[in-house]
Amino acid sequence: MTHPASATLPLLAHTKPDAVVAWRHDGPVTVERFLGDVERLASSLPAGGHVLNVCADRYRFTVGLAATLVGRKISLLPSTHTPETVRQLQMFAPDTFCLTDSPACDIDLPQHHFIESPVAASPEGGAVPMIDVDQVVAYVFTSGSTGTPMPHPKTWGPLVRNIAAEADRLGLVDKPFTLIGTVPPQHMYGFESTVLLALLSGGAIWSGRPFYPADIADALAAVPRPRVLVSTPFHLRTLLSAGTEVPPADLVVSATAPLSGNLAVALEAQLQCPLIEIYGCTETGQTATRRTAETAEWQLMRGLALTVEDGKVWAHGGHVETPTMLSDIIEPTADDRFLLHGRSADLVNIAGKRSSLGYLNHQLNAIPGVVDGSYFMPEDEQTDGVTRLTAVVVAPGLDRATLLQALRERVDPLFLPRPLIFADALPRNATGKLPRAALEELRRTLGGSE
Structure with missing residues (x-):
């Protein structure tokens, strides 16, 4: 106008x-x-x-x-x-x-x-x-x-x-x-x-x-x-x-x-x-x-x-x-x-099955005991030709096996995080978002296992 x-x-x-x-x-x-x-x-x-x-x-x-x-x-x-x-x-x-x-x-x-x-x-x-x-x-x-x-x-x-x-x-x-x-x-x-x-x-x-x-x-x-x-x-x-x-x-x-x-x-x-x-x-x-x-x-x-x-x-x-x-x-x-x-950029396709990072984050954060958590696609997103998702989670009262079992009840096994990283806090910015670079740095620092 x-x-x-x-x-x-x-x-x-x-x-x-x-x-x-x-x-x-x-x-x-x-x-x-x-x-x-x-x-x-x-x-x-x-x-x-x-x-x-x-x-x-x-x-x-x-x-x-x-x-x-x-x-x-x-x-x-x-x-x-x-x-x-x-x-x-x-x-x-x-x-x-x-x-x-x-x-x-x-x-x-x-x-x-x-x-x-x-x-x-x-x-x-x-x-x-x-x-x-x-x-x-x-x-x-x-x-x-x-x-x-x-x-x-x-x-x-x-x-x-x-x-x-x-x-x-x-x-x-x-x-x-x-x-x-x-x-x-x-x-x-x-x-x-x-x-x-x-x-x-x-x-x-x-x-x-x-x-x-x-x-x-x-x-x-x-x-x-x-x-x-x-x-x-x-x-x-x-x-x-x-x-x-x-x-x-x-x-x-x-x-x-x-x-x-x-x-x-x-x-x-x-x-x-x-x-x-x-x-x-x-x-x-x-x-x-x-x-x-x-x-x-x-x-x-x-x-x-x-x-x-x-x-x-x-x-x-x-x-x-x-x-x-x-x-x-x-x-x-x-x-x-x-x-x-969800966002077009958040779509994930693994072995022909589709989901979105937004949906996966919702399921992760809905698990009792999870204080905060986020999936993301690492920069080196494929291993041996297979797409791998990473998740970082703040869940002081849960162990890895318990958390993964709870996730299996909510998402397809193809979308289980590999690795799953436990952290004391997530590097959110002032608006609550998680910068990709901060997540990558957390992954490099804390590592994690499948």
Whole structure:
């Protein structure tokens, strides 16, 4: 969709200067204070046109994002901040600088440090900045087949439409709410659902990023209701198994990997509220939702449609301006509904039998006594011409024979892991995902036997 050159949309949906836009450990932050912080930071940013915003405090990240928008700079959102990724970012945008709130930041880029001001002067007139709908807000990066990050531009207009559809689906329109996120704001899911959702729907942000169950409980207790916990299956499963007493939420949102129906039911009971899953990808943004405790079907976001051509599924309409092929195995069941059968890249074919890593992981983690576990296909995936799967598992109370027997009751023997590796913990990243390189390193370190 094209827009008139003059088309703009506001940075904030909040209509009053004393409305709360964030909660920090020392109390609420009003729109007036936020806009003052944004103006102060925007006036001090370096000349570079691209920003790697690594602020860990979610409020500071949000101020940095807004200042970047006001200054017509572009945020870079890679999946990691490894030295190699940073080098590749420099090649993509040589004028990139790093915005950080950590004195110990070791990212090899020109650094601009976020410095708190005891009092932020209010911007003249207190006007909410207007952003051009065609302005590129961010480049979100996915790993290409060569390992080089592939940029996907996100412009303001489609992002605003995406968030409006999300707020409508989650029932957050025209009501105050506070978002507590266990995911980093630099990840596309965290960017959309813990930052933009608050700014563009009149909600508030909790500035911290709780990780452990006790931290999540403390964060929920620190903000008023209604409160929304934005998390991942890994964090939610850990929260449930910890047995920590958690204040009730009003909504739980989950993404990055599918949840089982049983886990969703248990989480709804513990947190005393509905749990909604979001399905999406970097290329399309948020695409569909489901209430997992009640149905396996996903419902497309407002305005979106799916088209199947030659066995491939394309998303289009709504905030997806260009038809985009989805990398998942999708079975449409109605005009706006579908079933998800895993990622195309996760398909496994052994001796003519097919399964998916997602299905195998679900069966592994459903075994009583398994705290965490994951299958993966090693780089040297064939031995004597036979494909071998590896699994890494955290199961302190189980031995190898017991675990393998339990797996035999759930999966075809061809899909038993060879080797099965026991570990104290899995090397999950901030969004609960398991980087392939970390799994390979764990395999090399711990070995394992068949």
